[in-house]
Amino acid sequence: MSSSLASLLVSGTFLLPTWRQQDCLENGAVLITGSTITAVGTRSELQRSHPGIPELHEPHGLIMPGLVNTHTHAPMACFRGLADDLPLMTWLQDHIFPLEARLDRPTVRLSALLSMAEMIKSGTTSFCDMYLFAEEVAAAAATAGLRCWFGEVLYDFPSPCYGALENGLRLTAELLDRFRDHPLITATVDPHSVYTCAPGLLEQCGRLAADHDSLLVTHLAETESEVHTCRSRYGKTPVEHLDSLGLLGSRTLAAHCVHLEESDIERFADRNVKVSHCLESNLKLASGVAPIPRLLERGVTVSLGTDGSASNNDVDLFSEMSSVAKVHKGVMLDPTVMSAETTLRAATIGGAEALAAAASIGTLAPGKQADLIVIDLDQPHLTPLYNLPSHLVYAARGADVIHSLIGGRPVMKNRQLLTIDESEVIARMGEALKKLRPGG
Numbered sequence: 001m002s003s004s005l006a007s008l009l010v011s012g013t014f015l016l017p018t019w020r021q022q023d024c025l026e027n028g029a030v031l032i033t034g035s036t037i038t039a040v041g042t043r044s045e046l047q048r049s050h051p052g053i054p055e056l057h058e059p060h061g062l063i064m065p066g067l068v069n070t071h072t073h074a075p076m077a078c079f080r081g082l083a084d085d086l087p088l089m090t091w092l093q094d095h096i097f098p099l100e101a102r103l104d105r106p107t108v109r110l111s112a113l114l115s116m117a118e119m120i121k122s123g124t125t126s127f128c129d130m131y132l133f134a135e136e137v138a139a140a141a142a143t144a145g146l147r148c149w150f151g152e153v154l155y156d157f158p159s160p161c162y163g164a165l166e167n168g169l170r171l172t173a174e175l176l177d178r179f180r181d182h183p184l185i186t187a188t189v190d191p192h193s194v195y196t197c198a199p200g201l202l203e204q205c206g207r208l209a210a211d212h213d214s215l216l217v218t219h220l221a222e223t224e225s226e227v228h229t230c231r232s233r234y235g236k237t238p239v240e241h242l243d244s245l246g247l248l249g250s251r252t253l254a255a256h257c258v259h260l261e262e263s264d265i266e267r268f269a270d271r272n273v274k275v276s277h278c279l280e281s282n283l284k285l286a287s288g289v290a291p292i293p294r295l296l297e298r299g300v301t302v303s304l305g306t307d308g309s310a311s312n313n314d315v316d317l318f319s320e321m322s323s324v325a326k327v328h329k330g331v332m333l334d335p336t337v338m339s340a341e342t343t344l345r346a347a348t349i350g351g352a353e354a355l356a357a358a359a360s361i362g363t364l365a366p367g368k369q370a371d372l373i374v375i376d377l378d379q380p381h382l383t384p385l386y387n388l389p390s391h392l393v394y395a396a397r398g399a400d401v402i403h404s405l406i407g408g409r410p411v412m413k414n415r416q417l418l419t420i421d422e423s424e425v426i427a428r429m430g431e432a433l434k435k436l437r438p439g440g
């Protein structure tokens with residue numbers, strides 16, 4: 001079959017097309033045509049069937065699906081390390097909100113690019129972001145070549161971006177239409193939480209998401225105080241409250257979900273709600289540990305999110321996987337929970353499912369988008385090698401990712417970013433901070 005689209009063979013010592021060790025292929029390769037994977041097999045097979053195709057060969061490389069980060073606030077990179085060691089509400093109300101009131105569009109775009117440089121360098125190829133001036137996040141993702149779901153945060157008080165709420169709903173509707181057919185970027189509907197959005201706003205968000213068949217992304221049951229506030233205002237848990245307003249469905253992506261009743265978990269399973277587990281952020285803000293093993297037992301789709309790098313303090317999903325696999329074992333006193341494969345699943349196809357994109361990303365298979373990363377296995381901390389998911393979850397680091405392709409486009413080669421001028425972004429961030437925090 002002839003094609004005018006460019007082709008590339010990516011090959012290495014191992015190909016792990018899924019999260020399962022049993023699917024590992026030695027001397028594996030992926031054939032890419034345009035943005036799509038057209039074949040997966042051994043290097044020799046694909047070289048024989050497709051002679052003369054340009055090749056990216058990594059002799060000690062592991063080829064695997066790019067990671068999917070389902071909860072970020074990319075522009076919060078500019079607040080990294082600014083107000084550590086505080087509980088969520090103090091952190092937000094006394095430190096973050098006052099600074100966010102001073103943010104402008106160029107700073108949001110620059111700070112988002114900084115996060116995106118970090119995401120690419122640590123193996124993420126798709127992410128789902130909620131923030132203010134969200135169009136700037138979309139613009140930065142287009143520059144970076146990252147696959148992005150993004151939404152303008154909606155809440156009851158005036159926003160530094162859109163002012164009065166009705167403008168925010170109008171902006172969201174416009175973004176949903178504008179990005180409908182974009183190959184990399186998708187808009188979502190993003191009410192902030194049950195404690196910052198009145199029931200009427202939540203219902204409007206539910207209708208908007210249903211009308212546009214879009215994801216509805218929200219923070220949910222993050223802290224004990226959120227649950228108390230919700231119970232005293234509405235006589236319901238946050239999950240019951242969203243359900244009573246018609247917001248729980250298969251396109252609802254709920255971030256955090258730390259404080260859940262057993263009946264909330266049943267509700268998630270019944271409604272096919274998707275969860276973004278943000279463990280490191282929940283630990284750092286001392287919010288608690290989400291009942292992930294129980295959610296998985298009930299068949300709920302669990303994905304991983306880093307949250308913003310002001311509450312993590314990075315956006316590295318490799319360190320997130322390592323924490324997730326270990327902390328749940330410790331909490332449950334059971335080393336069999338959150339196995340390496342289960343954790344890797346959450347960071348790949350689980351993320352794709354959470355974003356309703358499992359048909360196109362999350363594993364490497366013909367017909368899917370060529371979103372893949374290559375890991376350098378030739379390193380002391382990855383030697384010897386018995387089991388790939390084990391190494392990826394317990395031993396590998398973001399810095400082990402050497403190449404990254406998104407939709408067939410190389411965005412990092414030999415750890416050099418190809419779409420972002422890393423040193424320029426770092427230098428400009430310093431300048432932007434002088435304006436944002438003039439006193440330092």
Ligand SMILES: CSC[C@H]1O[C@@H](n2cnc3c(O)ncnc32)[C@H](O)[C@@H]1O
Nearest residue numbers: 073096100130131132153192219308
């Ligand atoms: C995320 S854009 C809207 C708003 O949310 C704030 N925020 C950041 N992290 C969290 C979190 O973990 N829970 C709740 N709200 C959060 C962010 O600073 C923005 O103001």
Ligand SMILES: [Zn+2]
Nearest residue numbers: 219255307308
């Ligand atoms: Zn968040």
